Amino acid sequence: MKCFIDKRLADYGDRFFWDIPVERVPHILVVGSSGSGKTYATKILLARFADTYPDSQLLVADYKADSDFSFLEDCQGFKRFDEVADILNMGLTILENRQKGIDTSRDFVIVCFDEYNAWQNSLDKKEREQVTRDYTRLIQLGRSFGIFVIISQQDAHKASLGQSRDSIGTVIALGRLSKETISMLFSNDKEVINPNNDRGVGYMKIDGKPLRHILVPGYNMSALENVIRQGVLRSDNAF
Ligand SMILES: Nc1ncnc2c1ncn2[C@@H]1O[C@H](COP(=O)(O)OP(=O)(O)O)[C@@H](O)[C@H]1O
Ligand SMILES: [Mg+2]
Numbered sequence: 001m002k003c004f005i006d007k008r009l010a011d012y013g014d015r016f017f018w019d020i021p022v023e024r025v026p027h028i029l030v031v032g033s034s035g036s037g038k039t040y041a042t043k044i045l046l047a048r049f050a051d052t053y054p055d056s057q058l059l060v061a062d063y064k065a066d067s068d069f070s071f072l073e074d075c076q077g078f079k080r081f082d083e084v085a086d087i088l089n090m091g092l093t094i095l096e097n098r099q100k101g102i103d104t105s106r107d108f109v110i111v112c113f114d115e116y117n118a119w120q121n122s123l124d125k126k127e128r129e130q131v132t133r134d135y136t137r138l139i140q141l142g143r144s145f146g147i148f149v150i151i152s153q154q155d156a157h158k159a160s161l162g163q164s165r166d167s168i169g170t171v172i173a174l175g176r177l178s179k180e181t182i183s184m185l186f187s188n189d190k191e192v193i194n195p196n197n198d199r200g201v202g203y204m205k206i207d208g209k210p211l212r213h214i215l216v217p218g219y220n221m222s223a224l225e226n227v228i229r230q231g232v233l234r235s236d237n238a239f
Helices: 007-015 038-052 081-100 116-119 127-145 160-165 179-184 187-192 219-238
Strands: 030-031 058-062 078-080 109-115 147-152 170-174 201-206 212-216
Touching: 007 116, 007 170, 007 179, 007 187, 038 109, 038 147, 038 201, 058 219, 078 081, 078 147, 081 109, 081 127, 081 147, 116 127, 116 147, 116 160, 127 147, 127 160, 127 170, 160 179, 170 179, 179 187, 179 201
Parallel strands: 030 147, 030 170, 058 078, 058 109, 109 147
Antiparallel strands: 170 201, 201 212
16 A cells, blocks of 8 residues: 555665564554654554455544544544543453354454553542453453454553553554663563664564564555544444
């Protein structure tokens, strides 16, 4: 697809690499401080899924609720701020219907949470525990039913990832990286990691593959947003 070609990739040579294996549809975690390019990278991932799998459905939650996802404003499969839990529940409903055999489809469903950790922190203890249980269930059981999660958040400490870290096959960290983020996400590669990266530059680790230094290329974002929108509208039809 034309909007996925970027000249900067070639200009940078092979030091930077960006080829998310959407064929395997892994769960993906995107980590980075504010302004490091998480949402930008997340949108590229969403668009690639929607483009690679024309029957896939996207559900998107944006806790920050600024204008990043305003192109989804009128979609049922998009929620922001105090309605983020609805997206988790929609994902779980699809999972349960597939587990019960009511829904025999295995079309891919991508459940995306931008600023996941900030959302978690906004909840009281009881709510947070419930959300963590539900989210862990979606991550651990979703895979066999074609349901995958993309989470973006600012840091990667243990408390914020819980038991889910081991179930997430692909991690991406962008921009400046804290010691804790590096040791949580890339424990085997600590020595080779440069913690001071520009916006859109960082590391990607896919289960069982060597660490890669990556650059998230610039794209025609409005073209990608249109592809994402189609994917979210497909989930609207399912509810
Ligand atoms: N790889 C990139 N190429 C070009 N512009 C980018 C890239 N990554 C981020 N940007 C721009 O930088 C700004 C911050 O990125 P954003 O994804 O919103 O960061 P974050 O979500 O981590 O706070 C936005 O204006 C975005 O369009
Ligand atoms: Mg963001």
